[in-house]
Amino acid sequence: MKAPISEILLAGPRGFCAGVERAIDIVELALSVCRPPIYVRREIVHNRLVVETLRTQGAIFVDELDEVPNDATVIFSAHGIAPEVRQNAERRGLRVIDATCPLVTKVHLEAIRYAREDYSIVLIGHEDHDEVIGTLGEAPERIFVIADVDEVATLEVPNPDKVAYLTQTTLSVDDTRDVIEALRRRFPKIVGPSRNDICYATQNRQAAVKRLANDVDLLLVIGSANSSNAIRLVEVARTVGTRAYLINDLGDIRSEWLDDADRVGITAGASTPEILVTQTVEALRGQGVAVREVHVVEEDVRFALPQELARMAEERGMTLPARTAMRQTI
Numbered sequence: 601m602k603a604p605i606s607e608i609l610l611a612g613p614r615g616f617c618a619g620v621e622r623a624i625d626i627v628e629l630a631l632s633v634c635r636p637p638i639y640v641r642r643e644i645v646h647n648r649l650v651v652e653t654l655r656t657q658g659a660i661f662v663d664e665l666d667e668v669p670n671d672a673t674v675i676f677s678a679h680g681i682a683p684e685v686r687q688n689a690e691r692r693g694l695r696v697i698d699a700t701c702p703l704v705t706k707v708h709l710e711a712i713r714y715a716r717e718d719y720s721i722v723l724i725g726h727e728d729h730d731e732v733i734g735t736l737g738e739a740p741e742r743i744f745v746i747a748d749v750d751e752v753a754t755l756e757v758p759n760p761d762k763v764a765y766l767t768q769t770t771l772s773v774d775d776t777r778d779v780i781e782a783l784r785r786r787f788p789k790i791v792g793p794s795r796n797d798i799c800y801a802t803q804n805r806q807a808a809v810k811r812l813a814n815d816v817d818l819l820l821v822i823g824s825a826n827s828s829n830a831i832r833l834v835e836v837a838r839t840v841g842t843r844a845y846l847i848n849d850l851g852d853i854r855s856e857w858l859d860d861a862d863r864v865g866i867t868a869g870a871s872t873p874e875i876l877v878t879q880t881v882e883a884l885r886g887q888g889v890a891v892r893e894v895h896v897v898e899e900d901v902r903f904a905l906p907q908e909l910a911r912m913a914e915e916r917g918m919t920l921p922a923r924t925a926m927r928q929t930i
């Protein structure tokens with residue numbers, strides 16, 4: 601690999617957010633305290649290495665609940681689920697552990713509240729993303745999913761004076777602001793959540809990319825192709841004219857990208873393990889290449905584990921191991 605690089609700039613914060621750490625902890629803890637087999641519906645988080653590592657530890661990943669046998673334990677992914685999935689699991693008597701990120705649950709609760717108050721709800725997001733599919737399921741007859749400003753003009757709602765908006769947690773902060781402004785112009789009485797639904801981790805990782813994008817010739821974003829927040833990091837860099845590529849790992853780097861790259865920025869989506877960043881830095885840094893971290897904010901967010909996990913441990917006469925001991929393999 602050709603590496604004519606003088607400096608590597610690492611975006612901070614990058615990589616795992618609190619919701620992803622919690623979801624991985626939940627699977628690892630479930631594997632240690634619950635009776636096997638442990639099923640996980642969909643990718644627990646959108647990252648191939650994370651999923652493969654948990655699979656080797658014993659987790660069985662499925663797309664739908666009908667692949668889960670009747671007396672099994674199933675974990676719902678960090679992206680959240682539609683209520684009908686939960687009801688289906690209850691009907692089947694499955695033992696459920698919900699790893700939905702609490703910040704996604706917050707959006708679900710807002711959707712439920714607005715639907716009860718007779719609002720039409722504009723959900724800004726990507727209709728094929730697991731999180732949006734889950735939120736939509738809270739009130740499918742009332743929720744209208746739009747992805748960009750262009751869709752605002754053609755939006756038809758039963759009562760334009762009774763409209764609310766919500767957003768997917770992992771969107772572009774700037775694009776979402778434009779869509780909300782267009783919605784406000786079209787529906788002057790529109791209401792929204794008191795605080796932005798875009799999560800702290802999405803905002804912080806985009807802020808870090810904005811800070812360093814002008815100082816690098818190339819930005820590598822490490823993350824999976826189905827990771828919404830990682831894709832947004834590429835877009836944020838391209839918006840300011842910086843060449844940016846999404847890579848799963850260092851094996852995806854094309855040598856021609858590096859030909860005229862003096863300074864290279866590296867960041868990682870919220871579901872990307874730090875080991876992939878470390879490997880990429882090590883592969884790129886030739887002798888004497890400086891590595892500098894550009895840090896915009898400290899993060900100290902941590903979410904509590906779901907109570908059902910502690911209950912399951914208690915039933916087996918066990919206590920949950922310390923969370924800091926988890927994830928050593930990822």
Ligand code: SF4
Nearest residue numbers: 617619701769799870
């Ligand atoms: S990106 Fe945000 S919403 Fe998604 S899991 Fe992480 S903290 Fe939760």
